[in-house]
Amino acid sequence: MKKQNIVVVILAVLAGLLLAVWGMFAVGDNMPRGVTEFSREAYDLHMIILWICVVIGVLVFGAMFVSIILHRKSRGAEAAQFTHSTKAEVAWTVIPIIILVAMAIPATRVLILMETTAGYEMDIKITGYQWKWHYEYMGEGVSFISSLDSASNAARIKNSGIDPASVDNYLLEVDNRLVIPADTKIRFLLTAGDVIHSWWVPELGWKRDAIPGLVNEAWTEVSEPGVYRGQCAELCGKDHGFMPIVVEVLPKAEFNQWLVEQKGPQDDLDTSGYAEAGDSAAADTALTSTVN
Numbered sequence: 001m002k003k004q005n006i007v008v009v010i011l012a013v014l015a016g017l018l019l020a021v022w023g024m025f026a027v028g029d030n031m032p033r034g035v036t037e038f039s040r041e042a043y044d045l046h047m048i049i050l051w052i053c054v055v056i057g058v059l060v061f062g063a064m065f066v067s068i069i070l071h072r073k074s075r076g077a078e079a080a081q082f083t084h085s086t087k088a089e090v091a092w093t094v095i096p097i098i099i100l101v102a103m104a105i106p107a108t109r110v111l112i113l114m115e116t117t118a119g120y121e122m123d124i125k126i127t128g129y130q131w132k133w134h135y136e137y138m139g140e141g142v143s144f145i146s147s148l149d150s151a152s153n154a155a156r157i158k159n160s161g162i163d164p165a166s167v168d169n170y171l172l173e174v175d176n177r178l179v180i181p182a183d184t185k186i187r188f189l190l191t192a193g194d195v196i197h198s199w200w201v202p203e204l205g206w207k208r209d210a211i212p213g214l215v216n217e218a219w220t221e222v223s224e225p226g227v228y229r230g231q232c233a234e235l236c237g238k239d240h241g242f243m244p245i246v247v248e249v250l251p252k253a254e255f256n257q258w259l260v261e262q263k264g265p266q267d268d269l270d271t272s273g274y275a276e277a278g279d280s281a282a283a284d285t286a287l288t289s290t291v292n
């Protein structure tokens with residue numbers, strides 16, 4: 001190859017690499033690594049597959065551009081005349097199969113991990129409604145409705161005079177957060193009472209449809225206490241954008257104390273925090289009154 005041609009090839013490969021790296025970091029819109037074992041596995045898998053795709057992209061487009069630039073007709077290039085090559089056929093069949101199988105192995109492992117709810121220590125039933133979530137701590141007699149907080153709700157009204165930018169966690173805050181304990185495997189049972197919704201907290205690494213008449217399963221185990229936010233991820237009606245999800249992860253001891261408080265008489269509840277939380281009957285009444 002001529003010196004000039006080598007320079008062209010190197011430049012083409014470098015441009016491709018630069019474009020790929022820019023796409024990843026300059027846009028800065030990658031998925032979060034999350035706060036659970038599963039979310040990290042999913043993130044790592046996503047990155048491995050991405051880099052495999054980048055390498056394939058650089059090789060394929062590199063070969064294409066090199067061919068177009070260096071072997072163009074105006075440079076006197078002449079097309080090869082062969083019509084069949086068994087070696088080429090075998091190579092471009094076997095190599096993609098090997099790549100696909102190599103990608104399927106870690107993907108299957110992560111998929112199985114996502115579906116493995118065995119060994120859970122706690123059950124929470126999540127029911128989607130237009131446009132709120134109902135959480136029930138199974139067997140604990142604790143359930144409540146979680147809907148958009150009043151500050152966001154006031155600011156979202158047209159001509160409210162409230163600047164949404166002045167509201168903390170605008171459209172990402174609720175009145176009653178889903179409180180869960182840290183370091184505890186929790187199984188979620190998801191369903192819906194009207195139309196299809198989807199429960200999605202990016203930091204947990206998965207989203208799951210909540211479908212009327214069907215119960216879907218999912219699980220999580222968060223090690224770091226904190227507040228994690230998400231949204232309904234299935235277009236479910238006019239207020240689809242106004243049914244956020246807020247998960248508050250507490251250390252086990254604090255969670256147990258919180259749970260005991262929720263079981264207490266309604267009057268004893270701290271009205272600044274989880275005002276609507278109470279026993280199932282109270283929550284059901286609240287649900288009926290809000291739905292009607």
Ligand SMILES: [Cu+2]
Pocket residue numbers: 128129131196197198232233234235236240243
């Ligand atoms: Cu929804």
